[in-house]
Amino acid sequence: MERTIVPGKSELGAQHLEIVLDETARGVQSHYVPVTDAEKALNKRVNRKLDCFVLSLLALEFIFSATYVVLQPVMVVLARRVGVKYFLTVQLMIWGGLCMCHAAIRNSGTLIALRLLIGAAEAGFTQIGNYYMSTVYPKAELAWRVGLFSGMYSIAGAFSGLIAYGLLRLETPHIRGWQAVFLLEGGFTVLLGLLTLFVLPRRLGTAWFLTETERAHALYRMEVDLAGTQEEADEAKGTVLTRRDVVDVFTDWKKIGTVLCNITSVLPVTAFTTFLPLVVKGMGYKGNDATLMSAPPFIAGVIGLLIIVRSSDHFRERSLHTVFGMLLGIVGCIVMAVSDQNALRYGFSYVCMTGVFVGGPLLAVWLAGNTPWKGPGASCSGSMDGATSPALSRGRFLKINETPLIITICIMVAGACGLVFIRFMYQRENKKRAAEIANWDEQRFAAESASQVRRGDQRHTFMYGL
Structure with a gap:
């Protein structure tokens, strides 16, 4: 007999329900697992598109990141409140704009002020990225993506170093090498902010790069993965961080x-x-x-x-x-x-x-x-x-x-x-x-x-x- 895991939601398929109930009975956390060959193929298509439009964009943005500790919790809460898509757009554009402002530095006081501001703008980027991916990937497929995302921390150092090595040799009557570094990296970060606005979906159910069938599957597998513990709330209420x-x-x-x-x-x-x-x-x-x-x-x-x-x-x-x-x-x-x-x-x-x-x-x-x-x-x-x-x-x-x-x-x-x-x-x-x-x-x-x-x-x- 099929059992509805969450009242008011569509029933889970018999095979998925059996897996969930069996894992729960054994005291094991439930995970979404594709069952049929057709479902496995559909699941791979959904992952490929999410990897292309979500993971790759977040990883590219990581190249210019350096987390500032103090404001991390505040930034993650704000990102959930306004939506990761819009928060990252604003964050990256402010972040990149402040980076470009370094090209106009004339004294140490201005440098210190800009570094404090850019640190605040960078705060929480890693945590926001991890949180967002946890809302679109099932648990059993999440660590690999988060690992790829976090691995960009090291690649960022090498990549930024190569850019800086080349640009620091640039000397013209109007611009010096160190100014070119800030202008290029800052401008590229602003561009990524704009891409985030148009590419990153606000919610999994509105992902423009997924077909209707793929969106339904993406939502369904998260429902199976959460096994009835997800929030039951409308969009506005669901973004509010409560005292509880x-x-x-x-x-x-x-x-x-x-x-x-x-x-x-x-x-x-x-x-x-x-x-x-x-x-x-x-x-x-x-x-x-x-x-x-x-x-x-x-x-x-x-x-x-x-x-x-x-x-x-x-x-x-x-x-x-x-x-x-x-x-x-x-x-x-x-x-x-x-x-x-x-x-x-x-x-x-x-x-x-x-x-x-x-x-x-x-x-x-x-x-x-x-x-x-x-x-x-x-x-x-x-x-x-x-x-x-x-x-x-x-x-x-x-x-x-x-x-x-x-x-x-x-x-x-x-x-x-x-x-x-x-x-x-x-x-x-x-x-x-x-x-x-x-x-x-x-x-x-x-x-x-x-x-x-x-x-x-x-x-x-x-x-x-x-």
Whole structure:
């Protein structure tokens, strides 16, 4: 007998319903999985178009991004309130315009003011992108996309460096090389803002690049993936972040714990992204050699990231994959801290970077998968990360870098242990819920789906992803 997962919505197909109910009964989080060959082909078409128009545009915009920590939560909330499509359009145009203004700088005061403003304009871009993708891709296909998106962080550094290297050689009576850099990068960012307005769909159901059949499938698979825990609200009401949304996040220790673990996982990313040339210099390399030697580990980081997130999607598992990446980072940091052989220390910087890029994307996906209600999900997406890492590589630690590495190791170990504990608690809760609903009848399931007391992952029919 078919069972309606959400009252008032179209019934799920018999095969999908059977999959959802079977996974729920086993205490496993439900995922959308295409069943027939025709559905698999349709699903691939939808993904290809989303990858082309959503993922590629967001990834291209990442080339000129640098997140400013303080305003991240505010920006993510605002993006949900006005719509990601319109928010990113305005954000990118302001961001690019401020970048172009750098070409007119004449004193240090103006420079400082512009850097503060551009930092505010950049805030939350990564988190907004991750949040948006979580609303259009099913959980089992999300980590790979978020990994590709986040991997642009490293590519951005190389790409921007190449542009700057060429333009800095430009000297004319009217414009100097450094001015050309700001004008080109700023102008391109403004162009991307305009493209966002015309290309990015506001909602999945209005995606202009999907056919009517593809739009219906895209919406249906998200309904299956959320298994009846999605919001039941009209468009206007659905974009409002309520007091309850915030309270739900800050009273759930598991979500707060995941956010804190996220900070520990991305700690070495920001540190090494900014200061790896100095770390390499401390190993005995100098000048241009230090700069050149710092580039290959980032390539290893992107490759490691893509391999691990691909595996994470395949096995539908987030926490242990994140811990594995953190362990690689810990091993690399330990050798870099204790060894006195420069070649060995440099070699293990590859090991370190292969793992440390994983934490941010996978924990963002894990958090999104375990927060199906959009309001709390937006609040979680705005979590602050990477705020402490630059401080660990400053001042007197630039020449003797063992101390910040040891501090980084201790923080990452604590984060890895925290993730294992949170996974255990999620697993325990899933078993408890599976036992509770084992003997529920049709009416009890329907009542739980319509409950106003419990919503999203609070509902006893929701199983947490591990």
